[in-house]
Amino acid sequence: MKKGLLFLTLLFLVGFGCNVFYTQKGPQPSSQSFETINPVAAEKHLAFLASDSLLGRDTPSPGLELAAEYIAGRFAEYGVQPVNDSYFHNFNLSQVSLGDSNTLELIDASGKTKAFRIKRDYMPYGMTANGKTLAPVVFAGYGISAPEYDYDDYAGLDVKGKVVFVFKRGPQQENPASPFHLKKDSHYLQAKYKIDNAIEHGAAAVLITSDPLHSISLKPRGFAWPSLYKFIPDNALPFTLAMEEDEKIPSIQVGKKVIQSLFGSVDELKSIQKSIDSTMTPNSYPLDSRALLQTSTDRQLFPTRNVVGLLKGSDPAVQDEVVVIGAHYDHVGFIRNAPAEQDSIYNGADDNASGTTGVLLAAHAFAHNEIKPGRSILFIAFAGEEKGLYGSKAYTETPLFPLEKTVAMFNMDMIGRNHPDSLTLIGYKRSPDLSKIVKKQNKKVGLTLAYDREFYFGNSDHASFARKDIPVIFFCTKETPDLHKVTDHADKIDYHKLCRVVRLLYLSAWYTANMDERPVLTSKN
Amino acid sequence: MKNLFYVYLIILMVSLAFSGDISLQYKLEPGSSYKYKVDSSVKMVQEMMGQENVSDIKSDVLVTLTADSLKDETLFLHAVYEDFVIDVSSARIDTTLSMQDLLNKRIKVEMTKWGNTLDVATIDTFPKTQMMQGGSDPEQLFYRFFPKLPVESVSQDGVWQITDPDTIETMGGKVVVTPDVEYTAMGTETWNGHECLKVKYVGDLTLEGEGSQQGFNFFMEGDGSVEGTYYFDAKQGVVVQIDNSSTQDVTIAITGQQNLTIPQSQVVSSKTVLVE
Numbered sequence: 001m002k003k004g005l006l007f008l009t010l011l012f013l014v015g016f017g018c019n020v021f022y023t024q025k026g027p028q029p030s031s032q033s034f035e036t037i038n039p040v041a042a043e044k045h046l047a048f049l050a051s052d053s054l055l056g057r058d059t060p061s062p063g064l065e066l067a068a069e070y071i072a073g074r075f076a077e078y079g080v081q082p083v084n085d086s087y088f089h090n091f092n093l094s095q096v097s098l099g100d101s102n103t104l105e106l107i108d109a110s111g112k113t114k115a116f117r118i119k120r121d122y123m124p125y126g127m128t129a130n131g132k133t134l135a136p137v138v139f140a141g142y143g144i145s146a147p148e149y150d151y152d153d154y155a156g157l158d159v160k161g162k163v164v165f166v167f168k169r170g171p172q173q174e175n176p177a178s179p180f181h182l183k184k185d186s187h188y189l190q191a192k193y194k195i196d197n198a199i200e201h202g203a204a205a206v207l208i209t210s211d212p213l214h215s216i217s218l219k220p221r222g223f224a225w226p227s228l229y230k231f232i233p234d235n236a237l238p239f240t241l242a243m244e245e246d247e248k249i250p251s252i253q254v255g256k257k258v259i260q261s262l263f264g265s266v267d268e269l270k271s272i273q274k275s276i277d278s279t280m281t282p283n284s285y286p287l288d289s290r291a292l293l294q295t296s297t298d299r300q301l302f303p304t305r306n307v308v309g310l311l312k313g314s315d316p317a318v319q320d321e322v323v324v325i326g327a328h329y330d331h332v333g334f335i336r337n338a339p340a341e342q343d344s345i346y347n348g349a350d351d352n353a354s355g356t357t358g359v360l361l362a363a364h365a366f367a368h369n370e371i372k373p374g375r376s377i378l379f380i381a382f383a384g385e386e387k388g389l390y391g392s393k394a395y396t397e398t399p400l401f402p403l404e405k406t407v408a409m410f411n412m413d414m415i416g417r418n419h420p421d422s423l424t425l426i427g428y429k430r431s432p433d434l435s436k437i438v439k440k441q442n443k444k445v446g447l448t449l450a451y452d453r454e455f456y457f458g459n460s461d462h463a464s465f466a467r468k469d470i471p472v473i474f475f476c477t478k479e480t481p482d483l484h485k486v487t488d489h490a491d492k493i494d495y496h497k498l499c500r501v502v503r504l505l506y507l508s509a510w511y512t513a514n515m516d517e518r519p520v521l522t523s524k525n
Numbered sequence: 526m527k528n529l530f531y532v533y534l535i536i537l538m539v540s541l542a543f544s545g546d547i548s549l550q551y552k553l554e555p556g557s558s559y560k561y562k563v564d565s566s567v568k569m570v571q572e573m574m575g576q577e578n579v580s581d582i583k584s585d586v587l588v589t590l591t592a593d594s595l596k597d598e599t600l601f602l603h604a605v606y607e608d609f610v611i612d613v614s615s616a617r618i619d620t621t622l623s624m625q626d627l628l629n630k631r632i633k634v635e636m637t638k639w640g641n642t643l644d645v646a647t648i649d650t651f652p653k654t655q656m657m658q659g660g661s662d663p664e665q666l667f668y669r670f671f672p673k674l675p676v677e678s679v680s681q682d683g684v685w686q687i688t689d690p691d692t693i694e695t696m697g698g699k700v701v702v703t704p705d706v707e708y709t710a711m712g713t714e715t716w717n718g719h720e721c722l723k724v725k726y727v728g729d730l731t732l733e734g735e736g737s738q739q740g741f742n743f744f745m746e747g748d749g750s751v752e753g754t755y756y757f758d759a760k761q762g763v764v765v766q767i768d769n770s771s772t773q774d775v776t777i778a779i780t781g782q783q784n785l786t787i788p789q790s791q792v793v794s795s796k797t798v799l800v801e
Contacts (some may be wrong), residue, residue: 006770025545067553094783123574125577126574126575168577169577182616183614183615183616183619184616185612185616185617189577190575190576190577191572191576191577192575192576193577195575215570216568216570216770216772216790216791217570217790219774219790221572221774221788221790222788223572223575223786223788224776224777224778224786224787224788225786226786228747229746229776229778230733231734231735231744231745231746231778232746232776232778232786233744233778233780235780235784236744236778236779236780236784236786237784237786238784238785238786239784240574272702309731332740332781332782333781333782333785334779335740336781346740346782386782386783387783387784395642476636484740484782485740486740522555
């Protein structure tokens with residue numbers, strides 16, 4: 001009997017040891033907190049966030065600001081704390097337009113100057129600097145330094161203070177065996193890399209040309225500045241995240257006439273390119289010309305805000321670690337100049353007033369417990385998701401808590417539609433630990449979990465955290481025919497379902513905040 | 526005497542001008558059907574925010590055109606796709622799509638006897654996927670399916686220009702394509718069992734337009750060139766084969782739900798053959 005008991009005890013301990021990672025420790029969520037996640041509260045939040053008065057919560061817009069104030073107000077009401085005395089994490093979006101002073105001239109060995117025309121002969125890149133330079137031109141092949149492939153166009157080349165001329169793409173781009181094969185989508189092939197590498201080598205400016213052997217057009221395209229086109233409206237300029245300025249140099253794409261001026265003919269450049277490609281050996285050298293190059297842009301900044309709230313953890317050993325619960329609160333605005341009788345507002349009830357409501361309900365539930373989980377919980381409502389995940393990118397570039405102390409990120413985006421029992425988990429392959437936790441907690445909630453939208457992994461804010469090696473899991477009840485349409489209305493939301501999804505997230509995040517160990521991310525791509 | 530000379534000269538010129546001249550018109554007989562195989566390939570380069578995307582798109586299409594009626598100078602046809610396969614290859618996507626939902630659905634086409642498309646509309650609705658946009662739009666294909674023919678008769682080595690703009694309805698808007706294309710008749714020859722006038726063409730085109738779809742406003746501006754050869758059976762009034770190649774450099778801008786400006790270049794080659 002004793003032996004038997006000992007055996008059973010050992011079995012239990014072995015089992016416990018294997019399972020220790022998933023064993024709940026520390027304080028448990030109260031049943032009262034669970035009840036704060038209810039359809040009445042959900043409908044109240046969502047009705048405001050998806051109301052016509054917010055005009056579709058475009059980033060940036062006054063409607064988005066109203067939504068931000070509402071979210072911050074609820075955080076304060078629930079007792080969720082501000083971070084650094086603020087409920088807002090501020091960042092800027094920018095729109096860059098073409099400035100007035102853009103010129104390109106080449107001066108040959110005899111001192112003869114040839115001036116070129118913008119759009120026809122050259123085009124400044126969107127990432128060009130405001131600057132002017134007069135310097136010798138150096139041909140630097142494809143502008144690639146890839147030691148892992150034993151390939152360096154800059155080897156033995158002095159480009160300090162000079163203007164480099166490089167091809168787009170890479171050598172043997174059509175050979176599947178080449179590391180620079182087009183389909184490999186290597187960063188070495190992108191203009192941004194070529195400009196950064198030129199800066200790294202001390203270049204003063206960079207001229208990039210479509211490679212004459214393979215390109216279907218030698219026209220300088222680069223960036224389509226609306227001011228250079230008759231039909232392209234100024235408001236087509238894309239928003240970009242305005243973080244601390246990267247180092248920049250004048251960077252332009254050049255066309256056929258510039259090639260002819262520097263190399264005599266396009267065919268001459270083709271033969272040089274053929275030689276590089278056939279041997280995979282760089283053939284860089286100084287040219288006889290100097291370039292006088294000036295580029296200018298005007299940048300307009302748009303202050304934008306994520307909304308943040310903190311629930312401080314109860315375990316002194318790990319309370320400096322945070323579990324993030326997030327959702328984007330922006331949507332895509334409204335149709336301008338629509339007829340008065342037409343519904344023109346993208347209310348974005350499911351996308352993503354539902355997820356934002358989820359953050360508020362979770363914040364309320366966590367705050368409702370007298371005893372808090374061990375780790376801290378950081379609630380974030382992101383702006384700018386629809387424009388390109390800008391809010392979450394801004395957060396992960398300038399985090400309020402060190403990223404190495406950020407244990408996991410739970411994201412909700414579209415959680416209120418489709419079958420009453422269905423929930424899709426995205427990121428389960430990359431974050432198997434979080435996936436297992438959610439699956440285990442789901443025994444208390446009873447949703448039917450699906451795993452069929454992994455191809456959406458890059459499409460919402462969790463992806464910004466995954467890129468920084470933080471384990472993520474994305475809760476989504478899948479797209480509907482109303483996605484990004486004016487018909488995405490609050491009356492189509494299943495509030496009972498939404499609450500079940502949030503309860504599952506609440507339990508899973510609570511569990512994660514109390515685990516001994518940290519979950520892992522197996523792949524960030 | 527002098528006046529008679531001029532009269533003689535005019536008669537000579539007129540008679541020379543009309544000797545062997547060919548009237549090119551579509552004469553698709555109501556009730557008759559024409560099956561075409563269209564193979565095309567597009568190499569497209571887009572640049573967005575400093576990132577270049579290169580795509581190769583190939584499509585194989587089998588389409589039957591049935592002439593329904595002829596009223597005044599307008600031909601009323603309907604088209605039915607029997608096969609429509611698109612193969613897309615790029616760094617981000619590599620897939621073959623068979624457009625099953627599109628097959629056996631009718632599309633109405635109205636055109637003049639000289640190949641000016643007046644209207645294209647679906648008769649049997651089908652779900653439009655994202656792949657059915659722009660050049661792969663099953664309706665748009667018919668805006669330029671038939672070569673435009675000269676209204677006047679042409680000689681076997683005649684040269685003519687076509688500069689009338691086409692208005693193509695696509696993506697909730699209109700794109701105006703203005704050609705400046707020179708056509709040269711190269712004489713007659715038997716081609717695929719038809720006695721055909723061989724016509725070579727070369728020229729430029731400009732594109733501009735705008736539209737709005739699902740909250741996105743789009744704008745397009747650009748230019749390009751076109752060249753090719755077609756074989757036209759003037760007796761039956763039917764085009765037997767078209768070998769076409771074109772290049773385009775356009776700038777596409779999007780506003781509304783998203784803001785983007787996209788420079789795009791593409792090279793298109795296609796072969797259209799009357800198979801039945």
